[in-house]
Amino acid sequence: MCACFPFSFLRAQISPGELSTAHAALEGMGNCTSCHVLGKSIESQRCLNCHVELDRRIGAGRGYHANLKSQPCVQCHKEHHGRDFSLIRWDEKAFDHRSTGFELAGKHRGAECRKCHAPNRIKDAEIVRSKTVAVAKTYLGLERECAACHNDPHAGTLGSQCMKCHGNETWRPAPGFSHDQTKFPLSGKHQEVRCELCHGRPGVPGTTVRYTGLAFRACADCHKDPHAGKFKQPCEGCHATVGWETAGRKFDHTQTRFPLRGKHSLVACVRCHAPAAGPRGSRTRFAVARFSRCVDCHADPHGQQFAARRDRGECNSCHHEQGWKPAILPGFNHGTTRFPLRGKHSSTACALCHVPQKIFPATVRKIDIKLFAQCADCHLDTHRGQFAGRTDGGKCESCHRETGFRPSIYHMPAHTEARFPLNGAHEAVACDRCHILSTVKGDQVRLFRWEKLPGCEACHRDVHRGQFTAARVDGCVSCHSTQAWITAMYDHSRTSFRLDGKHRSVPCAGCHLQGSAQQGTWRLRGTPTRCAACHTNLRTG
Amino acid sequence: MSRTGHALFIAVLFSLGFLIVGGAAIYGADYYLTPEKERPFHPQYDLLKPTGLVGHGYGIIGSLMILVGVGIYSSRKRFRLFSSVGKLKHFLEFHIFLCTTGPALVVLHTTFKFGGLVAISFWSMVAVVLSGVIGRYLYIQIPKGIQGNELSIAELNARHATLGDQLLKEYGVPRELLSQIDALARPSRPAAELSTMETLHFLVLSDFRRGRKLRAIAGMFRSHNFPHAALKRFLSIASDRLVLTRRIALLEKLRSLFTLWHVIHFPFSIIMLIILLVHVGVALAFGYRWVW
Numbered sequence: 040m041c042a043c044f045p046f047s048f049l050r051a052q053i054s055p056g057e058l059s060t061a062h063a064a065l066e067g068m069g070n071c072t073s074c075h076v077l078g079k080s081i082e083s084q085r086c087l088n089c090h091v092e093l094d095r096r097i098g099a100g101r102g103y104h105a106n107l108k109s110q111p112c113v114q115c116h117k118e119h120h121g122r123d124f125s126l127i128r129w130d131e132k133a134f135d136h137r138s139t140g141f142e143l144a145g146k147h148r149g150a151e152c153r154k155c156h157a158p159n160r161i162k163d164a165e166i167v168r169s170k171t172v173a174v175a176k177t178y179l180g181l182e183r184e185c186a187a188c189h190n191d192p193h194a195g196t197l198g199s200q201c202m203k204c205h206g207n208e209t210w211r212p213a214p215g216f217s218h219d220q221t222k223f224p225l226s227g228k229h230q231e232v233r234c235e236l237c238h239g240r241p242g243v244p245g246t247t248v249r250y251t252g253l254a255f256r257a258c259a260d261c262h263k264d265p266h267a268g269k270f271k272q273p274c275e276g277c278h279a280t281v282g283w284e285t286a287g288r289k290f291d292h293t294q295t296r297f298p299l300r301g302k303h304s305l306v307a308c309v310r311c312h313a314p315a316a317g318p319r320g321s322r323t324r325f326a327v328a329r330f331s332r333c334v335d336c337h338a339d340p341h342g343q344q345f346a347a348r349r350d351r352g353e354c355n356s357c358h359h360e361q362g363w364k365p366a367i368l369p370g371f372n373h374g375t376t377r378f379p380l381r382g383k384h385s386s387t388a389c390a391l392c393h394v395p396q397k398i399f400p401a402t403v404r405k406i407d408i409k410l411f412a413q414c415a416d417c418h419l420d421t422h423r424g425q426f427a428g429r430t431d432g433g434k435c436e437s438c439h440r441e442t443g444f445r446p447s448i449y450h451m452p453a454h455t456e457a458r459f460p461l462n463g464a465h466e467a468v469a470c471d472r473c474h475i476l477s478t479v480k481g482d483q484v485r486l487f488r489w490e491k492l493p494g495c496e497a498c499h500r501d502v503h504r505g506q507f508t509a510a511r512v513d514g515c516v517s518c519h520s521t522q523a524w525i526t527a528m529y530d531h532s533r534t535s536f537r538l539d540g541k542h543r544s545v546p547c548a549g550c551h552l553q554g555s556a557q558q559g560t561w562r563l564r565g566t567p568t569r570c571a572a573c574h575t576n577l578r579t580g
Numbered sequence: 581m582s583r584t585g586h587a588l589f590i591a592v593l594f595s596l597g598f599l600i601v602g603g604a605a606i607y608g609a610d611y612y613l614t615p616e617k618e619r620p621f622h623p624q625y626d627l628l629k630p631t632g633l634v635g636h637g638y639g640i641i642g643s644l645m646i647l648v649g650v651g652i653y654s655s656r657k658r659f660r661l662f663s664s665v666g667k668l669k670h671f672l673e674f675h676i677f678l679c680t681t682g683p684a685l686v687v688l689h690t691t692f693k694f695g696g697l698v699a700i701s702f703w704s705m706v707a708v709v710l711s712g713v714i715g716r717y718l719y720i721q722i723p724k725g726i727q728g729n730e731l732s733i734a735e736l737n738a739r740h741a742t743l744g745d746q747l748l749k750e751y752g753v754p755r756e757l758l759s760q761i762d763a764l765a766r767p768s769r770p771a772a773e774l775s776t777m778e779t780l781h782f783l784v785l786s787d788f789r790r791g792r793k794l795r796a797i798a799g800m801f802r803s804h805n806f807p808h809a810a811l812k813r814f815l816s817i818a819s820d821r822l823v824l825t826r827r828i829a830l831l832e833k834l835r836s837l838f839t840l841w842h843v844i845h846f847p848f849s850i851i852m853l854i855i856l857l858v859h860v861g862v863a864l865a866f867g868y869r870w871v872w
Contacts, residue, residue: 053696053697053698053858053859053862054695054696055630055693055695055696056693056695056696057695071866075866075867076867077865077866077867078864078865078866078867079867080866080867080868081867117620120616120617120619120620121616121617123617124617124620128621
């Protein structure tokens with residue numbers, strides 16, 4: 040029976056099948072124990088005795104197989120299935136790269152496997168030399184550092200920790216890089232400058248990209264001095280990175296002969312330091328010829344009205360740098376003028392008098408700053424000249440004060456000296472009962488002056504209905520007075536009917552009133568005198 | 581064992597074998613139909629591979645069945661101590677059950693992958709099984725008595741004559757018809773001139789053509805206007821006579837064939853067993869212990 044089989048065929052007859060091409064050299068009964076441990080099946084260490092590079096990586100805890108320490112090799116790599124059986128079979132697309140200890144993040148995720156796992160990227164010399172590793176097919180031998188696959192555009196000047204600045208999504212921009220962490224933090228307009236402007240542009244022939252060794256301490260390391268070295272202090276003494284033109288914000292004007300105070304500090308530099316005809320950086324750009332007086336820069340809105348003053352109309356006598364208006368108070372004392380402001384004049388806006396107006400308050404006639412001696416120079420005569428005939432010429436101040444037109448200071452004692460003295464009951468009458476609105480010179484004003492003083496009948500009704508008008512020259516006062524309507528001044532003995540006896544106690548209305556007290560008629564003349572006119576004859580009826 | 585009991589016995593063995601092998605085959609059908617290179621990545625690989633929990637079990641159980649089957653039949657047959665234990669026929673039937681089911685499980689254990697030294701054992705096993713099938717066929721061609729002993733030619737002729745008499749007397753079959761019936765059963769040439777293959781060919785062919793022969797005999801029956809109700813009984817006797825006539829004609833040849841069968845069946849089984857032991861030894865040496 041055995042003669043039927045060549046010995047070489049018998050050689051492998053206890054083998055359950057041919058070994059793969061990779062292990063073909065181990066074919067034969069004498070090599071079984073290269074992998075098999077008698078009585079113990081297959082131990083992974085037998086595999087690693089040949090695959091030393093894997094053994095080394097597993098020992099170092101690196102790589103995919105380091106995560107599979109508890110799993111025997113044969114679980115994935117099965118043998119005795121013939122020469123052309125693939126010992127390594129895996130789905131590249133479904134493979135979780137995290138199990139290798141190198142997670143594919145960012146752009147790494149979409150890269151083809153062989154783009155990284157290429158023979159030229161294998162840095163491990165042992166793997167390259169290994170007889171058990173097919174260099175063209177292996178996935179071993181790569182390092183995790185960026186430089187293992189990527190060229191260093193910084194030429195090693197910034198170390199090998201690329202991930203400190205760069206990310207996996209894209210090389211530029213570098214999310215982890217902050218210029219603040221360098222010796223030259225970027226501020227102001229420096230932040231807008233493209234990197235290559237200072238560091239050089241990669242890929243451009245003749246240029247070197249440099250991130251270290253650049254001069255940056257002084258502004259002049261990068262910038263030309265527009266002042267051509269005229270100023271000894273460093274640039275940052277006046278200028279800031281927010282912009283060259285913002286020098287004013289840092290420039291200390293107090294160091295000059297014209298410290299900026301008040302609103303001067305808000306003025307743009309160029310308003311005063313207008314570009315001169317001279318070259319840039321020349322002193323003429325910043326030198327101002329005249330600045331000691333306000334009028335050196337500001338026009339005089341008063342038109343030199345105050346030139347005659349003792350201070351020759353210096354603006355700062357009344358005004359200050361906090362603002363043109365209001366003028367300095369209490370710095371400006373109107374009391375020092377020929378028209379001290381008192382009462383309501385003191386709260387009047389300056390402009391009302393001093394600035395030509397088109398519209399005036401109702402009480403103001405006109406304003407002529409040159410005329411101010413009398414009230415009428417500015418104010419309207421509310422009385423329309425009714426008091427012009429007075430001895431004082433109808434001066435307003437006779438009755439009114441600057442504290443206010445009303446109330447007037449005209450009082451009752453003064454009224455006793457008027458053409459119509461107020462006495463008796465007239466004292467209790469409200470002013471406007473007599474001084475009614477009337478038309479004076481075409482305007483409706485209170486009437487204070489009558490051409491002819493009115494008689495009693497001007498205000499009172501003649502209850503006698505003119506019975507005494509013709510007979511009595513002195514009118515009502517013959518019998519009446521302001522003290523009382525009915526006075527004891529009437530002497531009845533002057534009439535043809537003498538009052539005596541009980542007639543003396545009879546009220547006047549008992550004989551003289553016909554009708555009611557309100558609407559009756561006082562009959563005084565022609566009153567019957569016979570007894571029968573008033574008395575009834577008890578005998579005859 | 582009564583006839584019913586025996587029928588039940590056979591039915592149980594058959595069913596058991598069918599279920600075991602059929603069930604195992606169906607369970608692993610997808611795996612076995614997978615190309616060999618893809619099997620390591622099949623989900624059932626770890627179970628059904630030759631060293632897997634199930635596959636290894638198939639091999640061990642199948643081998644044990646073969647060993648038991650060979651052992652008990654050989655012991656019953658060869659050792660006088662067991663000669664009175666049951667009928668040899670029943671032991672043979674049990675042997676057949678174990679030694680067909682067992683090899684089937686062994687085939688599943690191999691996952692239809694044959695190679696190496698153990699392949700010799702495997703193909704030896706196949707030869708033993710096939711020879712067993714042939715031997716069983718030859719065995720039943722040799723008439724036996726109730727005790728299972730072979731009948732002599734005289735006994736066979738006596739039985740042949742008895743059947744002839746039955747046909748002559750019960751049905752009045754003319755002798756020339758009887759001769760025609762006998763002619764259907766005999767080979768075209770004398771048995772001594774037939775080679776082994778021709779003998780086997782004739783045997784198998786005659787079994788396949790028995791139906792045709794019986795139809796021919798039925799035609800003869802009708803042509804002689806025998807009562808139709810007697811046809812079934814007539815055909816039964818005629819069939820027995822056909823078989824017996826053939827067996828008598830080929831008796832010597834069958835005996836020589838059966839002797840030849842022993843040359844194959846027994847030695848190959850020895851080879852199978854020896855290499856099986858080597859195979860098991862190697863497996864144990866390499867640490868494949870199944871469940872222990």
